[in-house]
Amino acid sequence: MPEDRADRPELRKILAALAGRLGGAVLAGVVDGGELSVRLAKDGLAPALRFLKEEAGFNALEDIAAFDNLDAAGGGGPRFTVVYRLYRFPGALRTRVAVDVGEGERLASAVPLYRSADWAEREAFDMFGIRFEGHPDLRRIYMPDDFEGHPLRKDFPLAGRTGGA
Amino acid sequence: MELREYDLNMGPQHPSTHGVLRLKLAVDNEVVLGVEPVLGYLHRGMEKLWESLTFTQVVPLTDRLDYIASLSNNLGYCLAVEKLAGIEVPKRARYIRVVLAELQRLASHLAWVGFMANDIGAMSVLLYAFEAREHVLDIFEEYCGARLTVHGIRIGGAVRDLDAPLASRIRAVLEKIPERLEDVRALLDENRIWKERTVGVGRISAADAIDYGLTGPPLRASGVAWDMRKDLPYSSYDDFDFDVPLGANGDVYDRYLVRLEEICQSIRIVRQALEGLPEGDPRAKMPRVLKIAPGEVFHTIEAPKGVLGFTVRSNGSDKPERVKMKSPSFINLQALDHMCRGNLFSDVIGILGSLDIVLGEIDK
Numbered sequence: 001m002p003e004d005r006a007d008r009p010e011l012r013k014i015l016a017a018l019a020g021r022l023g024g025a026v027l028a029g030v031v032d033g034g035e036l037s038v039r040l041a042k043d044g045l046a047p048a049l050r051f052l053k054e055e056a057g058f059n060a061l062e063d064i065a066a067f068d069n070l071d072a073a074g075g076g077g078p079r080f081t082v083v084y085r086l087y088r089f090p091g092a093l094r095t096r097v098a099v100d101v102g103e104g105e106r107l108a109s110a111v112p113l114y115r116s117a118d119w120a121e122r123e124a125f126d127m128f129g130i131r132f133e134g135h136p137d138l139r140r141i142y143m144p145d146d147f148e149g150h151p152l153r154k155d156f157p158l159a160g161r162t163g164g165a
Numbered sequence: 166m167e168l169r170e171y172d173l174n175m176g177p178q179h180p181s182t183h184g185v186l187r188l189k190l191a192v193d194n195e196v197v198l199g200v201e202p203v204l205g206y207l208h209r210g211m212e213k214l215w216e217s218l219t220f221t222q223v224v225p226l227t228d229r230l231d232y233i234a235s236l237s238n239n240l241g242y243c244l245a246v247e248k249l250a251g252i253e254v255p256k257r258a259r260y261i262r263v264v265l266a267e268l269q270r271l272a273s274h275l276a277w278v279g280f281m282a283n284d285i286g287a288m289s290v291l292l293y294a295f296e297a298r299e300h301v302l303d304i305f306e307e308y309c310g311a312r313l314t315v316h317g318i319r320i321g322g323a324v325r326d327l328d329a330p331l332a333s334r335i336r337a338v339l340e341k342i343p344e345r346l347e348d349v350r351a352l353l354d355e356n357r358i359w360k361e362r363t364v365g366v367g368r369i370s371a372a373d374a375i376d377y378g379l380t381g382p383p384l385r386a387s388g389v390a391w392d393m394r395k396d397l398p399y400s401s402y403d404d405f406d407f408d409v410p411l412g413a414n415g416d417v418y419d420r421y422l423v424r425l426e427e428i429c430q431s432i433r434i435v436r437q438a439l440e441g442l443p444e445g446d447p448r449a450k451m452p453r454v455l456k457i458a459p460g461e462v463f464h465t466i467e468a469p470k471g472v473l474g475f476t477v478r479s480n481g482s483d484k485p486e487r488v489k490m491k492s493p494s495f496i497n498l499q500a501l502d503h504m505c506r507g508n509l510f511s512d513v514i515g516i517l518g519s520l521d522i523v524l525g526e527i528d529k
Contacts, residue, residue, distance in 0.1 A: 034397075059375050062465070065476045065489035083476070085463055085491075089375060089389065092396035096463065116378025119499050127212075142205040142528065151213055152487075158217050 011036040011093065014056045021051055035094035045099050046108035049084070053113050058086035058095055061114035066124040069100075070154040078102040080130055084110065101130060109134040127152035170198055173510075177206045181284045181514045184524025188501075188513070195510050200502045207528035215488045220246050220455050220479075221320055223488065228314035230490065230526040233276050236269040236305075237468040238526070239318035242488075244399055245464035245475035246320050250457045257445035258322030259401040263438045264335065265308070265317045266400070266466075267431040271342065272301040273469035273521075274424045274431075278349055281421070281518045285362050290352050297345035300338040307331060320455065322448030332439050339432050346428060353421070363418035367504040367516035370415060377500040380493050381471025382423045383520055387415030393467035400466075405437045417519040424521075456483045470494050470521055490529060494522040 011031045019026045025044025052058045062085040078100035086095040109132040110117035121132045122141040129150040177185040185206035191198040215223045227238035279294030302312040309317045353359045374387040392409045394402040410426035412419025457479035465474040471493025480486040
């Protein structure tokens with residue numbers, strides 16, 4: 001693919017520094033297709049984002065995408081995965097940070113580091129019911145406040161209103 | 166007079182919100198203390214729906230996201246799916262996509278300048294800008310039969326080939342647009358009313374803009390040269406010579422200047438793409454049923470409104486496990502509160518307009 005730039009040595013350095021700083025909280029890390037991808041333990045999220053922003057220079061949070069693993073994990077692993085997309089401008093460097101979070105567990109909010117995280121976390125809360133600790137105003141963003149259930153969960157029906165958790 | 170904060174509701178049925186956006190404003194007489202956008206009035210549950218459709222069936226639904234620039238949505242989604250499936254798009258198709266995407270950008274910016282001037286109270290600009298946009302829509306109609314929900318790009322390439330007669334019609338349209346652009350600029354550039362409503366209004370610094378995740382013309386108006394076509398080129402954009410226009414003040418006026426200059430750059434790109442249009446197929450050979458091995462990708466393009474991204478995750482079947490759209494309007498709108506604070510109540514319309522949001526892609 002033309003958009004995949006060659007392996008970037010600076011990303012490898014960032015990965016090594018991150019692993020050194022967080023130790024066991026970095027569960028996996030790989031540089032592939034021009035971007036750094038790390039999988040973190042839940043408790044490693046806040047320090048990792050802080051390191052990536054303040055020391056590695058990832059000044060923009062592009063997106064937060066949540067996934068429901070209900071079908072994939074077969075009920076065994078954590079219910080959700082939340083993926084953070086960080087961008088370093090200038091330089092066009094990308095990092096993908098993935099964290100698994102179980103039903104009823106909380107993730108540290110990224111709002112104190114990136115203001116763009118505000119609505120993105122509200123969306124993940126609205127659609128999946130994932131809660132973010134330290135978010136200034138965690139409310140639904142699309143659905144009405146009195147709506148029951150979280151529409152993008154895999155056990156929420158495509159049509160109708162019942163069946164949502 | 167003592168400070169008295171009161172709340173004012175604007176929308177969701179308000180002509181200058183361009184859709185169904187509701188704003189909860191906190192004002193002290195004429196001064197805005199805060200703006201809280203309330204979303205969801207156009208929420209159609211697109212991402213949920215996409216999980217029930219095949220990868221191919223999703224494409225026409227992306228037209229309905231940013232419906233002022235449908236083609237850009239097609240492109241963003243198709244590039245993500247192609248990256249996930251490892252589909253190599255022929256060079257001719259990549260060039261056709263660039264032609265279409267840049268025509269779409271200039272049509273979107275022309276619509277914007279018309280709406281924007283109309284919102285502020287200058288109606289004639291709308292007529293000039295829309296006349297120019299009309300020519301571009303005629304091209305789309307000839308290419309794929311649609312004018313608004315233009316479905317011109319498919320997974321693996323373009324809907325059809327760009328033949329010589331259509332190419333010469335595009336060239337003829339490109340000749341007409343600069344004239345209309347001159348009309349618009351003659352009406353607005355040094356217009357005292359326009360400048361008083363836009364210069365120094367709704368400012369945001371480069372650092373704040375990045376922190377809010379702002380992209381597209383609102384970001385570049387603050388002087389940040391972040392453009393995905395240059396930074397992480399896709400669809401052969403690195404073959405073309407073009408500039409990324411930047412503003413300096415990060416106000417409404419600079420957003421206007423950036424968009425108008427981007428129209429000129431789009432014309433440059435389309436001319437180069439037509440000139441260098443390579444021989445070959447307009448579409449890759451595709452399997453009858455597209456099944457994609459489990460994986461996840463994130464791909465971004467520079468859409469007219471800003472950086473449009475798609476995260477696509479597959480589970481081995483012919484339907485996506487999940488498609489998450491990173492909508493530029495959604496993220497840009499988040500900075501509205503910051504831009505409006507301390508400004509005059511009457512400027513909220515202008516600042517909101519300067520972000521060029523489309524509710525179709527905010528509410529999804």
